[in-house]
Amino acid sequence: MNEHAFSTAERAAVYRAIAERRDMRHFCPNSQVAPEVLQRLLQAAHQAPSVGLMQPWRFIRITDNALRTQIAALVEAERQRTAEALGPRKAQFLQLKVEGIRDCAELLVVALCEAREQYIFGRRTLPQMDLASAACAIQNLWLAARAEGLGLGWVSLFEPAELGALLNIPADAEAIAIVCLGPVDAFYAQPMLIEQGWSSAQPLSDLMAENRWPSSKA
Amino acid sequence: MNEHAFSTAERAAVYRAIAERRDMRHFCPNSQVAPEVLQRLLQAAHQAPSVGLMQPWRFIRITDNALRTQIAALVEAERQRTAEALGPRKAQFLQLKVEGIRDCAELLVVALCEAREQYIFGRRTLPQMDLASAACAIQNLWLAARAEGLGLGWVSLFEPAELGALLNIPADAEAIAIVCLGPVDAFYAQPMLIEQGWSSAQPLSDLMAENRWPSSKA
Numbered sequence: 001m002n003e004h005a006f007s008t009a010e011r012a013a014v015y016r017a018i019a020e021r022r023d024m025r026h027f028c029p030n031s032q033v034a035p036e037v038l039q040r041l042l043q044a045a046h047q048a049p050s051v052g053l054m055q056p057w058r059f060i061r062i063t064d065n066a067l068r069t070q071i072a073a074l075v076e077a078e079r080q081r082t083a084e085a086l087g088p089r090k091a092q093f094l095q096l097k098v099e100g101i102r103d104c105a106e107l108l109v110v111a112l113c114e115a116r117e118q119y120i121f122g123r124r125t126l127p128q129m130d131l132a133s134a135a136c137a138i139q140n141l142w143l144a145a146r147a148e149g150l151g152l153g154w155v156s157l158f159e160p161a162e163l164g165a166l167l168n169i170p171a172d173a174e175a176i177a178i179v180c181l182g183p184v185d186a187f188y189a190q191p192m193l194i195e196q197g198w199s200s201a202q203p204l205s206d207l208m209a210e211n212r213w214p215s216s217k218a
Numbered sequence: 219m220n221e222h223a224f225s226t227a228e229r230a231a232v233y234r235a236i237a238e239r240r241d242m243r244h245f246c247p248n249s250q251v252a253p254e255v256l257q258r259l260l261q262a263a264h265q266a267p268s269v270g271l272m273q274p275w276r277f278i279r280i281t282d283n284a285l286r287t288q289i290a291a292l293v294e295a296e297r298q299r300t301a302e303a304l305g306p307r308k309a310q311f312l313q314l315k316v317e318g319i320r321d322c323a324e325l326l327v328v329a330l331c332e333a334r335e336q337y338i339f340g341r342r343t344l345p346q347m348d349l350a351s352a353a354c355a356i357q358n359l360w361l362a363a364r365a366e367g368l369g370l371g372w373v374s375l376f377e378p379a380e381l382g383a384l385l386n387i388p389a390d391a392e393a394i395a396i397v398c399l400g401p402v403d404a405f406y407a408q409p410m411l412i413e414q415g416w417s418s419a420q421p422l423s424d425l426m427a428e429n430r431w432p433s434s435k436a
Binding site for chain 1: 220221223231234258267270299340341353375386404417422425428431
């Protein structure tokens with residue numbers, strides 16, 4: 001323990017948020033998120049680290065129901081294309097609930113900003129660090145939402161150019177997430193894809209190495 | 219408030235970790251991270267969401283001091299190349315401390331796993347969601363470290379192919395982060411790049427829009 005450590009109770013709360021956060025697909029219809037809660041969550045996202053302090057994240061709050069319906073249709077089209085691409089797992093995939101766009105209280109689109117090429121610090125060899133920063137922002141939002149008792153689902157089943165056209169996103173910006181947010185009846189006890197038998201989790205020990213990539217996995 | 223919400227104190231702890239987390243470059247030399255703390259932090263990372271449950275993150279703990287020195291040299295070379303690329307800001311950039319590789323107690327390299335093309339769920343149109351998942355894992359690690367009173371810095375000033383060659387990373391895997399972790403004398407009150415006058419933060423309100431990309435920014 002050191003002088004900068006949080007109290008035992010505070011540390012437990014942070015680890016609880018990390019452990020109980022889930023990628024949610026089931027939301028309570030006709031529910032709401034209080035404006036001050038939404039603001040807190042977005043401020044939490046906005047406190048994320050970003051490469052060279054570029055803060056590349058942009059948030060588009062979808063309040064137009066017609067637009068929400070169009071976004072749901074875009075995702076449904078990609079769900080069908082993904083199902084085809086999955087070949088033998090098509091039927092199993094189609095049984096999964098992969099988004100809660102129509103039911104969630106709040107729908108957000110997260111995009112990377114335009115003119116990102118001007119940011120060189122930390123990106124000369126790894127330009128994709130802009131996406132990494134925006135993902136950290138979404139993870140902040142996710143954890144804060146869990147603490148507030150709200151579910152969040154990051155949907156990436158969409159064609160960015162199609163969603164960009166729908167929302168007037170400039171060609172050099174890029175949508176990276178459709179975020180479903182809102183009250184849920186219950187959080188999954190485990191990740192939904194485990195509960196539904198789509199996949200199983202790998203133990204951390206299998207993903208660790210010391211000094212060099214493990215030769216058995218190379 | 220709802221039945222799934224954390225207590226007021228727990229919520230405050232989660233928001234505290236989010237607010238006080240910093241991208242650290244200054245570490246206490248000759249310090250250590252207890253093995254059980256390191257394990258907790260890596261388990262926190264491993265509890266991150268991942269697209270299609272692919273869990274693409276791989277962690278390489280660097281315990282060989284000669285290797286640490288070689289990694290520091292790789293980063294120094296990229297620091298010089300970045301300085302050149304920054305043109306008029308070269309001198310200002312070179313005054314910044316951009317990494318704590320030699321001083322940090324623990325040095326980790328995070329990489330994306332090999333054979334990622336087999337994961338199609340959520341990645342058919344957005345293959346870069348693997349990076350997004352790994353970034354969420356690093357953000358979990360970052361927040362948990364802050365709660366433990368430990369600093370973390372994500373260094374992206376390196377050439378992935380060079381680092382990959384040094385650590386025997388397969389060609390279809392990819393290093394995305396050099397993570398410096400360990401005790402610090404003090405956390406920056408603000409992001410270091412603000413304190414050092416490199417950049418200023420944008421207000422959240424400038425990064426928000428409703429329904430469509432703001433026309434003034436398009």
